Amino acid sequence: MNQLLVEPHELQDGRIDLDGPRAEHLLRVLRVEVGARVRAGVVDGGTGLAEVVAVEGARLTLSLETGPTPPRPRVDLILALPRPKVLGRLYAMLAQLGVDRVLLTHAAKVERFYFDAHQLAPEWRRVHLLEGLAQAKDTRLPRVTEHRSLTRLLTRELDPLVDRQAGPRLLAHPGGLRSVHAAASGQRPDARVLLAIGPEGGWTDDEHALFVTHGFEEVSLGARTLRTDTATIGLLCLVHDALGPALP
Amino acid sequence: MNQLLVEPHELQDGRIDLDGPRAEHLLRVLRVEVGARVRAGVVDGGTGLAEVVAVEGARLTLSLETGPTPPRPRVDLILALPRPKVLGRLYAMLAQLGVDRVLLTHAAKVERFYFDAHQLAPEWRRVHLLEGLAQAKDTRLPRVTEHRSLTRLLTRELDPLVDRQAGPRLLAHPGGLRSVHAAASGQRPDARVLLAIGPEGGWTDDEHALFVTHGFEEVSLGARTLRTDTATIGLLCLVHDALGPALP
Known part of the structure; x- marks a missing residue:
């Protein structure tokens, strides 16, 4: 655990009362005692050094004064819903790398039943996202939404969520000529990137055209065919x- | 399966006799029949289109004429042995991305018992590497070696395996000032990069100094603390x- 992450309601008047797995980890693995300091953060809030002020059996009390909230990651993601097992592995990695919005979408080559997987349950997802945030010492929980129709997402739902003027919209596509690194370079210091990543079988021609209509530029990650998680x-x-880096 | 991958001894006089999981996948999932063509490759050899010439129950015969062997990936990797579960997940991803040599090494913050994990057994490893190669339509099997002493690796074993003149030697280190992308840019078309990635707890000061002595330059992946697999x-x-891309 690189950072103890607590929910906003768990921090009351600068105090955190902790039991359960996090307390157990602090006591058994990190072997903290009264006076020990651990890096801590509040979900979607500030970070700081928490000090252990009391230990009572398997319960801990810590004091925490938080500093500023980490900056919002500069990338938003449209991701064709991957196989549930792959999605499950991806959450912690997305939170580690820093993504603001994750728009999980249907596409022609996405199986409908993927939407019924337990990996989409908000509680399941939250646990894995928090794990990734704690690893990366961040507190900004990626905001994940589900979209059952790519057409509706692009024509109606997208612009209110991700400002079209914020920065480049990039469509990862096998055979794309421009490298994604080149396409995202040389932006304003406050620019954001919206990145769209397709299903293992790729976007269809119609889907590709729809993205282009909505301001996306095709980019490539290279000649190799990667699994969704590796590519993402x-x-x-x-x-x-x-x-x-994001501006503070 | 993006590519049927066969061992060199399985291709005899332009013919492949297949049973087992690969035949089952071709017959049950891809539903091939006589006359069907599938992309195929020989481990560490050429690739081409294989044609199904006979189906007999759960057995297949294919004909294959292979073209040139894909180029050797331009990156070699020194990787402090990660937790076995993480290592197990990494193999397929390494093969997807393309790595020539993978030197798994001990380091101060690597647990000795990691070396006893079943994920290090050559047969186990090979299955997962081949899975990644098939995904990426490559045939170049990463060459994995184990090194129980980092000092011995750097002072005696490394230079015969990875030519010191081949290109930059980069040491990924939290707090490194130069971006890895900048450090690997602008090389000769035949240059190679040797990249060293430390354990979750980082390299010790002594290990860091030893790398620098052996020609490594410190580079950074950014400010966030990533899990080994994400970072790699x-x-x-x-x-x-x-x-x-690698030269043919």
Whole structure:
């Protein structure tokens, strides 16, 4: 655990009362005692050093004064819903790398039954996202929404969620000529990137055309055919590297 | 299955006799019949289109004329042995992204018992590497070796395996100032990169100094603390993007 992450309601008057798995981890693995300090953060809030002020059996009390909230990640993601097992593995990685919005969408080559998987349950998802945030010492929980129709997403739902003027809209596509790194480089310091990643079988021609109509530019990650999780991590790292760190 | 991958001994006089899981996949999932063509490759050899020439129950015979062997990936990797579960997940991703040598090494913050994990058994490893190759339509099996001493690896074992003149040697390190993409850009078309990735707890000061002595330059993937698998995929994508495709 690189950072103890608590929910906003768990921090009351600068105090955190903790039991359960996080307390157990602090006591058994990190072997904290009264006076120990651990890096801590509040979900969607600030971070700081928490100090252990009391230990009572399996319960802990810590004091925490939080500093500013980490900046919002500069990337939003449209992701054709991957196989549930792959999606399950992706959450923690997305939170580690930093993504603001994750729009999970249907597409022609997405199986409908993927939407029924337990990996889409908000509680299940939250656990894995928090795990990734704690790893990366971030507090900004990616905001995940589900979209059952790509056409509706692009024509009606997208613009209110992701401002069209915020920065480049990039469509990852096998055979794309421009490297994603080049396309995301040289932006304004406050620019954001909206990145769309297709299903394993790719976007159909109609879907591709729809993206282009809505301002997306085709980009490539290279000649190799990657599994969705590998491609997603790689594309996010390239975009983050090209954009540079978020402004505070 | 993006590519049927066969061992060299399985291709005899342009014919492949197949049973077992690969035949089952072709027959049950891809529903091939006589006359069907599937993309195929020989491990560490050429690729081509294989044609189904006979089906007998659960057995298939295909004919295959292979073209040239794909180029050798331009990246070699020194990887502090990660937790076995993480290593197990990494193999297929490494093969997807393309790595020539993978040198798994001990380091101060690597647990010795990781070396006893079943994920290090050559047969186990091979299955997962082949899965990644088939996904990426490559045939170049990453060459994995284990090194029980980082000092011995750097002082004696490394130079015979990875030519010191081949290109930059990069040490991924939290707080590194230069981006890995910048450090791997602008190389000769035949240059290679040797990338060293540390354990979750990082390299010790002594280990860091030893790398520098052996020609490594410190690079960074950014400010966030990533799990080994996320970091490894991201770093590999950045290096590949900066280097560009391998020469045939």
